[in-house]
Amino acid sequence: MSPEILKAAFADNLNFAVGRPAEIATPEDWYQAIAFSVRDRIMHRWVRQFEKRNAPDVRQVAYLSAEFLPGPHLGNSLLNLGITDNARKALAGQDLDLYIGLEEEPGLGNGGLGRLAACYLDSLATLCYPATGYGIRYEFGIFDQSIKDGWQVEVTDKWLLPGNIWEIKRPNFAQVVKIGGHTETYTDEHGAFRVRWIPDRVVVGVPYDTPIVGYLSDSCVLLRLWSAEAAQSFDFADFNRGDYYGAVEEKVFSENISKVLYPNDEQLEGKRLRLEQQYFFVACSIKDMIRLCLRRGSTLERFHEMFCVQLNDTHPAIAVAELMRQLVDKYAMPWERAWDITRRTFSYTNHTLMPEALEKWPLPLFGSVLPRHLEIIYEINRRFLDEVRTRFPGDEGKIARLSIIDESGEKYVRMANLAMVGSHTVNGVAALHSELVKTQLFPDFHDLDPKRFQNVTNGVTPRRFLGLSNPGLTRLIDGRIGDSWLSNLDRLRELEAFAGDVGFQQDWMRVKLENKTRLARIIRDRTGVVVDPSSLFDIQVKRIHEYKRQHLNVLHIITLYQRIKHDPRLQITPRTFLFGGKAAPGYFMAKLIIKLINSVAETVNQDPAVRDLIKVVFLPDYNVKHAQNIYPAADLSEQISTAGKEASGTGNMKLSLNGALTIGTLDGANVEIREEVGAENFFLFGLTCEQAARLRAGGYNPGDYCHGDPELRGVIELIDSGLFSHGDRDLFRPITAHLLERDDYLLMADYRPYVNCQQEVDHAYRDRHHWTRMSILNVARMGKFSSDRAVREYADNIWKLKPFAPEA
Numbered sequence: 119m120s121p122e123i124l125k126a127a128f129a130d131n132l133n134f135a136v137g138r139p140a141e142i143a144t145p146e147d148w149y150q151a152i153a154f155s156v157r158d159r160i161m162h163r164w165v166r167q168f169e170k171r172n173a174p175d176v177r178q179v180a181y182l183s184a185e186f187l188p189g190p191h192l193g194n195s196l197l198n199l200g201i202t203d204n205a206r207k208a209l210a211g212q213d214l215d216l217y218i219g220l221e222e223e224p225g226l227g228n229g230g231l232g233r234l235a236a237c238y239l240d241s242l243a244t245l246c247y248p249a250t251g252y253g254i255r256y257e258f259g260i261f262d263q264s265i266k267d268g269w270q271v272e273v274t275d276k277w278l279l280p281g282n283i284w285e286i287k288r289p290n291f292a293q294v295v296k297i298g299g300h301t302e303t304y305t306d307e308h309g310a311f312r313v314r315w316i317p318d319r320v321v322v323g324v325p326y327d328t329p330i331v332g333y334l335s336d337s338c339v340l341l342r343l344w345s346a347e348a349a350q351s352f353d354f355a356d357f358n359r360g361d362y363y364g365a366v367e368e369k370v371f372s373e374n375i376s377k378v379l380y381p382n383d384e385q386l387e388g389k390r391l392r393l394e395q396q397y398f399f400v401a402c403s404i405k406d407m408i409r410l411c412l413r414r415g416s417t418l419e420r421f422h423e424m425f426c427v428q429l430n431d432t433h434p435a436i437a438v439a440e441l442m443r444q445l446v447d448k449y450a451m452p453w454e455r456a457w458d459i460t461r462r463t464f465s466y467t468n469h470t471l472m473p474e475a476l477e478k479w480p481l482p483l484f485g486s487v488l489p490r491h492l493e494i495i496y497e498i499n500r501r502f503l504d505e506v507r508t509r510f511p512g513d514e515g516k517i518a519r520l521s522i523i524d525e526s527g528e529k530y531v532r533m534a535n536l537a538m539v540g541s542h543t544v545n546g547v548a549a550l551h552s553e554l555v556k557t558q559l560f561p562d563f564h565d566l567d568p569k570r571f572q573n574v575t576n577g578v579t580p581r582r583f584l585g586l587s588n589p590g591l592t593r594l595i596d597g598r599i600g601d602s603w604l605s606n607l608d609r610l611r612e613l614e615a616f617a618g619d620v621g622f623q624q625d626w627m628r629v630k631l632e633n634k635t636r637l638a639r640i641i642r643d644r645t646g647v648v649v650d651p652s653s654l655f656d657i658q659v660k661r662i663h664e665y666k667r668q669h670l671n672v673l674h675i676i677t678l679y680q681r682i683k684h685d686p687r688l689q690i691t692p693r694t695f696l697f698g699g700k701a702a703p704g705y706f707m708a709k710l711i712i713k714l715i716n717s718v719a720e721t722v723n724q725d726p727a728v729r730d731l732i733k734v735v736f737l738p739d740y741n742v743k744h745a746q747n748i749y750p751a752a753d754l755s756e757q758i759s760t761a762g763k764e765a766s767g768t769g770n771m772k773l774s775l776n777g778a779l780t781i782g783t784l785d786g787a788n789v790e791i792r793e794e795v796g797a798e799n800f801f802l803f804g805l806t807c808e809q810a811a812r813l814r815a816g817g818y819n820p821g822d823y824c825h826g827d828p829e830l831r832g833v834i835e836l837i838d839s840g841l842f843s844h845g846d847r848d849l850f851r852p853i854t855a856h857l858l859e860r861d862d863y864l865l866m867a868d869y870r871p872y873v874n875c876q877q878e879v880d881h882a883y884r885d886r887h888h889w890t891r892m893s894i895l896n897v898a899r900m901g902k903f904s905s906d907r908a909v910r911e912y913a914d915n916i917w918k919l920k921p922f923a924p925e926a
């Protein structure tokens with residue numbers, strides 16, 4: 119698409135869609151005009167593919183996810199369409215990057231899980247798989263984080279306020295969803311015994327569609343997000359009686375369902391509204407698939423041939439019971455047949471072993487929201503447990519563990535067991551995690567049917583996280599190995615040949631320095647802290663969680679601080695420690711860790727004795743947009759979770775892909791990253807998963823580690839002395855007391871190995887050529903972690919899905 123054509127398109131859209139004369143157009147107006155022009159081009163592709171996508175023999179994947187975190191669309195869509203340079207030319211002197219930067223991102227997810235879903239949509243589109251991502255159009259996404267006095271403050275995310283150009287409302291495909299009430303039996307016209315659900319209320323789900331275009335592939339996938347509306351938004355009967363508020367009440371009540379994203383990562387929020395959200399989007403999506411299946415002239419007997427449905431964690435697991443309800447109650451299919459179709463339709467990805475994330479709903483609550491589903495789940499469970507009993511007669515313990523209903527105390531519906539029973543395949547998200555899913559999480563299910571278990575190691579899209587975020591490095595790589603690596607990441611291997619090339623290393627260092635200089639400016643503008651771009655940028659960006667151990671990182675910082683204070687002539691590699699991440703609003707310890715980081719930053723950054731050898735920064739409001747500025751500037755990537763706790767991680771991949779070296783434990787995908795990049799190019803420390811388990815089993819006493827290590831003791835004492843809290847000795851006591859008394863995440867045991875490993879990092883960074891060689895090798899060996907590879911594995915091994923050729 120030539121610059122002239124784009125120029126005309128921008129002008130047309132400024133005129134017709136935005137309605138502003140060029141002379142007075144603001145940057146926001148220009149952003150809109152460009153976005154409309156890009157959307158037009160995506161729509162063109164979308165419409166052109168319509169018939170192919172909807173051909174009777176085309177099988178589709180439906181990716182059901184309560185979270186999608188796509189990031190701003192404009193920059194990525196320009197890149198994927200291959201028109202960034204021409205768009206720049208078309209704007210002749212105007213600042214395209216400024217316009218791209220104006221876009222509000224849809225924060226419809228908490229962290230890794232939602233971002234993974236977005237990476238998979240990018241790869242599904244790029245590889246031309248027919249796919250739809252189904253989710254919720256939250257009016258308010260993840261809160262914006264600001265920092266006041268070192269504490270996190272949550273601010274409502276009003277992402278829809280400026281309007282959302284990328285979505286198209288489709289009221290003609292709206293679905294009605296029932297909630298609450300009771301069930302009744304009746305006899306149908308053929309004399310058959312049937313059940314119907316009489317709800318308390320109904321809401322309408324209206325889909326909003328965002329087409330996602332693939333990278334230079336001409337193909338699109340759809341992100342279809344459901345928004346809740348009242349079935350009847352204004353009750354004239356109430357209004358005429360003079361009850362104005364009553365008349366709009368139902369509207370407010372119904373719209374609540376898609377109002378706000380629950381801001382917890384890896385934590386169950388057992389609230390009625392959350393269950394309603396889950397059911398709402400699942401019911402709309404299943405009905406939408408049934409509609410599409412019937413429209414294509416197929417019968418529901420072939421539903422599983424038309425659709426495979428991936429459950430992104432247990433949040434959409436109610437889909438198993440919903441499909442059964444539709445097939446049995448609405449379409450009068452015999453139970454056995456419906457169950458066979460259901461089992462062939464679903465597959466389930468587990469994303470966490472954290473017990474607090476495993477969803478279970480109190481039975482009375484579940485029954486009051488979904489009375490018919492509870493009956494269906496009982497029947498699924500009864501039949502399933504009968505089978506188990508024939509295989510393991512008399513093993514009541516096993517039956518209790520496998521049951522979808524937890525009856526050990528107060529009764530619960532276990533969503534993971536429902537997902538397991540209703541799926542043909544379950545997978546974990548990294549090799550280690552998939553092993554732990556078999557051995558720790560679902561050992562009884564594994565005994566029952568080991569063939570059902572698979573691993574698909576996560577991947578990330580190199581388009582957004584290298585091509586778009588790091589244009590300098592992209593150009594440098596293109597210059598050596600051509601540009602086809604962006605859709606075939608294994609080709610980065612060709613960079614290995616240049617790892618020792620001094621000229622290439624210098625270019626590599628130059629690009630990194632430019633990226634760091636840019637980030638240093640952002641840090642200064644957003645926090646007021648001045649950092650030196652030539653210092654080592656040591657970065658930990660991710661949700662704040664005790665298991666991710668941001669506070670272990672802080673213990674190291676205080677260790678260095680202590681050393682510098684004790685020895686005024688000490689020479690260490692100057693470092694900038696950068697943190698970013700949100701804490702769940704109700705997670706006290708995580709919020710206190712943010713306060714600790716900011717308090718240590720305040721003390722250390724101002725202390726002249728530190729001689730600027732270390733700087734500590736907490737960059738507020740970590741989100742996709744900010745991540746894109748941070749990854750390219752990282753020298754060191756902190757992946758320091760307690761072994762066995764991080765299912766995979768994906769930030770670890772993005773940072774390494776941008777040339778950061780990892781300091782990490784043998785946890786999640788770190789294990790595979792280390793395998794790929796080579797042990798000599800990875801800073802490993804800490805307990806393994808088995809060692810951690812043994813330590814705990816043997817009666818772990820964290821206090822012993824502290825008392826046996828004067829330096830560690832000094833660090834803890836310094837925190838308790840009130841030095842970082844204006845003399846308040848109690849402020850951080852919940853953290854230090856927990857570390858000394860319980861230390862669930864084994865920081866005390868891993869402290870010394872971590873600090874020693876950091877010393878190796880310090881030394882390694884002094885040899886810049888060697889460091890750069892390691893950095894190049896990290897990038898060269900990241901091919902495995904492309905989401906294209908992951909999506910192909912899902913398609914081949916789980917979904918049995920074929921790409922379609924987008925060109926007619």
Ligand code: GLS
Pocket residue numbers: 229230231232234383384469470475547576764765766767768786
């Ligand atoms: C998560 C895991 O914690 C991450 O390790 C994983 O990379 C991600 C995607 O698989 O899923 N699970 C979760 O609930 N939030 C996550 O980020």
